[in-house]
Amino acid sequence: MKTALVCGAGGFIGSHLVKRLKRDGFWVRGVDLKYPEFSETAADDFAIVDLRDQTLCRSVIDRRFDEVYQLAADMGGAGFIFTGENDADIMHNSATINLNVLDACAKRNIKRVFYSSSACMYPEENQLDPNAPVTREDSAYPANPDSEYGWEKLFSERLYLTYNRNYGMECRVARYHNIFGPEGTWTGGREKAPAALCRKVAEADFGGEIEMWGDGEQTRSFLYIDECVEGTVRLTRSETFAGPVNIGSEEMVTINQLAEMIMTIADKDLSIRHIPGPLGVRGRNSHNDLIREKLGWAPSESLMEGLTKTYPWIAGNVERLRQRNSL
Numbered sequence: 001m002k003t004a005l006v007c008g009a010g011g012f013i014g015s016h017l018v019k020r021l022k023r024d025g026f027w028v029r030g031v032d033l034k035y036p037e038f039s040e041t042a043a044d045d046f047a048i049v050d051l052r053d054q055t056l057c058r059s060v061i062d063r064r065f066d067e068v069y070q071l072a073a074d075m076g077g078a079g080f081i082f083t084g085e086n087d088a089d090i091m092h093n094s095a096t097i098n099l100n101v102l103d104a105c106a107k108r109n110i111k112r113v114f115y116s117s118s119a120c121m122y123p124e125e126n127q128l129d130p131n132a133p134v135t136r137e138d139s140a141y142p143a144n145p146d147s148e149y150g151w152e153k154l155f156s157e158r159l160y161l162t163y164n165r166n167y168g169m170e171c172r173v174a175r176y177h178n179i180f181g182p183e184g185t186w187t188g189g190r191e192k193a194p195a196a197l198c199r200k201v202a203e204a205d206f207g208g209e210i211e212m213w214g215d216g217e218q219t220r221s222f223l224y225i226d227e228c229v230e231g232t233v234r235l236t237r238s239e240t241f242a243g244p245v246n247i248g249s250e251e252m253v254t255i256n257q258l259a260e261m262i263m264t265i266a267d268k269d270l271s272i273r274h275i276p277g278p279l280g281v282r283g284r285n286s287h288n289d290l291i292r293e294k295l296g297w298a299p300s301e302s303l304m305e306g307l308t309k310t311y312p313w314i315a316g317n318v319e320r321l322r323q324r325n326s327l
């Protein structure tokens, strides 16, 4: 039986990835600081471990796993990444995890390690025009990410590729672009735009209003979780291609359009009040030529389809919270 380790298995993408690996027939160990928040883990073994601790990290990487997925990171949406208040933790915690995991994998002679980088590592100046952001993989340098989160991702991408070069490993690096879906963080300050807007729309009274950070004309693309997991395993199992490669959607929308789509799904006509808030770059979209060329595959599901599966899950949580608070 093949074995896999998922670091960050208590998080959003990690918990979905564990389910996928179980469907693929793997024995799976999950590692995280916490269990998944919204459902039981599907992992065969789940270790609550702080991967910043080198000894503990080595203790869970105790065999030659066929596949290791390193998704653990100190991260969140714009309200966490772009305020500056969490920068030291973001850089120190995530870099330490990556250093420890990779070193432990090398010592066990593990070959195949997947690392989740982020579109946040692309240069800020290539993302000022909301209508024509540039995120081709080869546009990464000269580097100038707009956040320390992006700088740490860039450092770690390079770190993983050095182990390929110097230690004969076969690390695979993806740059995720805004992943969303059910069982993702939807409240508390670390949620991303699709989840935050789904929550605000679900909470609003009919004919009411929702608040949105900025003028809503900034552009983004959003990728549904199942396609993210599909791209992740396809890249990890590629015999020839290490990346870095974008895993994202090419369907770019403004945040105002995103809100309108969610209102359509909810069947609520709400007005939008624009307020100051942390924003990130002006425009971002995935560029999928490389993934198509190298993996013969690219995400294809529409944003509307993904939101249609996500909104009811968040609206259900909002309703449960409302009922609990009214008791």
Ligand code: NAD
Binding pocket: 007, 008, 009, 010, 011, 012, 013, 014, 031, 032, 033, 034, 049, 050, 051, 052, 070, 071, 072, 073, 074, 075, 076, 093, 097, 116, 117, 118, 119, 175, 176, 177, 178, 179, 180, 192
């Ligand atoms: P998440 O926050 O839900 O999951 C990350 C998990 O890492 C959390 O469960 C957290 O508890 C765990 N973790 C943090 N510090 C740890 C530590 N010291 N030891 C052990 N576990 C620790 O995030 P996610 O959305 O599932 O993202 C997974 C990965 O993908 C992250 O590396 C993230 O930077 C990257 N990424 C995500 C997106 C996205 O849109 N979700 C976009 C780009 C990149």
